[in-house]
Amino acid sequence: MDLPIRRLLRPRDPEEAVELLARYPGALPVAGGTDLVVQLRSGKVSAETLVDLGGVGLEGIAEGAEGLVIGAATTMDAIAADGRIRAGWPALAQAASQVGAWPIQCRATLGGNLANASPAADTAPPLLIANAQLRLLSSRGTRLVPLAEFFLGPGRSVRTPEEIILSVTLPPRTVPAHATLYERFTKVGPRREQIISVVSLAARLVVAGDGSVGEVALAVGAVAPTPRRARRAEAVLAGRRLTGPVRRDAIAALQEELAPIDDVRAPAWYRRVAAAVLLDRFLAEVAGG
Amino acid sequence: MAEPVRVRLRLNGELREFSVPPGRRLLDLLREDAGLTGTKEGCGAGECGACTVLLNGRPVTSCLVLAASCDGCEVTTVEGLLAATGEPHPVQRALVEAGGVQCGFCTPGLAVTGAAIVARGVGKAPERSRLISGNLCRCTGYLTVLEALERAGGAPDGAE
Numbered sequence: 001m002d003l004p005i006r007r008l009l010r011p012r013d014p015e016e017a018v019e020l021l022a023r024y025p026g027a028l029p030v031a032g033g034t035d036l037v038v039q040l041r042s043g044k045v046s047a048e049t050l051v052d053l054g055g056v057g058l059e060g061i062a063e064g065a066e067g068l069v070i071g072a073a074t075t076m077d078a079i080a081a082d083g084r085i086r087a088g089w090p091a092l093a094q095a096a097s098q099v100g101a102w103p104i105q106c107r108a109t110l111g112g113n114l115a116n117a118s119p120a121a122d123t124a125p126p127l128l129i130a131n132a133q134l135r136l137l138s139s140r141g142t143r144l145v146p147l148a149e150f151f152l153g154p155g156r157s158v159r160t161p162e163e164i165i166l167s168v169t170l171p172p173r174t175v176p177a178h179a180t181l182y183e184r185f186t187k188v189g190p191r192r193e194q195i196i197s198v199v200s201l202a203a204r205l206v207v208a209g210d211g212s213v214g215e216v217a218l219a220v221g222a223v224a225p226t227p228r229r230a231r232r233a234e235a236v237l238a239g240r241r242l243t244g245p246v247r248r249d250a251i252a253a254l255q256e257e258l259a260p261i262d263d264v265r266a267p268a269w270y271r272r273v274a275a276a277v278l279l280d281r282f283l284a285e286v287a288g289g
Numbered sequence: 290m291a292e293p294v295r296v297r298l299r300l301n302g303e304l305r306e307f308s309v310p311p312g313r314r315l316l317d318l319l320r321e322d323a324g325l326t327g328t329k330e331g332c333g334a335g336e337c338g339a340c341t342v343l344l345n346g347r348p349v350t351s352c353l354v355l356a357a358s359c360d361g362c363e364v365t366t367v368e369g370l371l372a373a374t375g376e377p378h379p380v381q382r383a384l385v386e387a388g389g390v391q392c393g394f395c396t397p398g399l400a401v402t403g404a405a406i407v408a409r410g411v412g413k414a415p416e417r418s419r420l421i422s423g424n425l426c427r428c429t430g431y432l433t434v435l436e437a438l439e440r441a442g443g444a445p446d447g448a449e
Contacts, residue, residue: 003312008357037353101423106347193422
């Protein structure tokens with residue numbers, strides 16, 4: 001069955017795309033369409049006009065002065081396969097390989113995953129611990145927005161209807177000599193593959209030579225109105241050795257700062273427990289390794 | 290009311306041109322406009338994999354792809370997996386030999402994703418399982434499907 005739209009516009013560059021979005025009020029940008037097509041079919045979203053971002057040249061991953069720049073139309077499959085991301089931002093590569101199944105990953109884009117502003121977006125926690133910056137374009141020009149300030153609530157972000165995401169920048173990161181990096185993305189759901197996260201965790205720890213935590217970043221998905229950093233748990237861990245009591249305190253702090261809800265996928269109490277289990281497993285692995 | 294859009298494809302190796310409504314899905318273009326009914330519609334929401342086709346060599350669920358966004362692309366359906374001689378693709382042959390087919394509804398999608406897995410040269414069994422996990426089959430229980438993927442290509446386990 002055809003989608004109930006009246007026109008599909010195919011701009012050739014980002015500037016033309018935002019011009020069209022400004023000219024047709026209510027028009028929606030579409031990239032991979034793996035989420036939007038489902039919503040248009042179900043009637044949850046409606047639009048007369050779609051602006052296709054597939055042909056405007058936003059695919060690709062490049063090293064720039066400010067870090068690694070991922071074009072917004074880069075697919076999950078390309079991100080999961082990129083050697084630089086696998087080495088420097090492993091949680092992001094792991095998350096990209098767990099968004100839907102492979103045929104979705106070959107179509108779904110990084111910009112789309114973020115623009116939907118789902119609390120469960122799998123690429124968001126790894127990008128939050130990477131201090132990622134988004135570059136947005138409208139007919140008034142570009143602006144930079146830290147991902148930490150991008151999400152406002154379920155389905156809501158600071159992106160205006162006339163703006164598109166151009167790229168995501170990952171600032172360079174270094175690990176001091178004699179320190180060990182641990183970074184991991186994990187998620188919980190009813191099946192290992194192809195699930196919308198019930199809880200997700202991206203965690204990064206740099207452990208110094210003396211066993212203390214030199215750097216810590218934790219972010220969680222699907223346990224609050226937006227994907228977010230777990231700052232209280234981070235504060236518990238910073239500078240400490242990962243003893244049993246410290247790990248327990250960190251987990252307690254994480255549970256206090258979550259704001260999960262009951263929905264069709266899981267009750268709030270389950271999310272609270274599952275988030276604690278994900279962090280506990282990660283810390284146990286780091287402490288044991 | 291809706292403004293038709295022109296879509297030019299290299300479809301199973303042949304240059305084809307279509308004029309379709311802007312909201313047409315690639316799945317419907319293939320089945321209704323091109324007459325290629327090997328590609329099946331299962332869930333219509335990108336979750337079952339029955340409608341999988343190759344878009345520029347990569348598997349996609351064609352129920353979620355707007356036909357108009359494929360202008361200038363190469364599309365391969367299950368019909369296009371056959372060699373010019375009419376010989377089945379190694380994955381199709383392996384699915385038959387391993388008993389990876391029962392009712393057959395999911396089979397075109399399995400064959401297309403399977404062909405992409407073989408083309409990628411995936412040697413590790415867990416990675417093959419991950420890549421095929423979006424093609425749901427309610428008959429075979431998957432073991433024969435995984436056996437077929439192993440037979441069809443890819444190096445022996447651990448050889449990567």
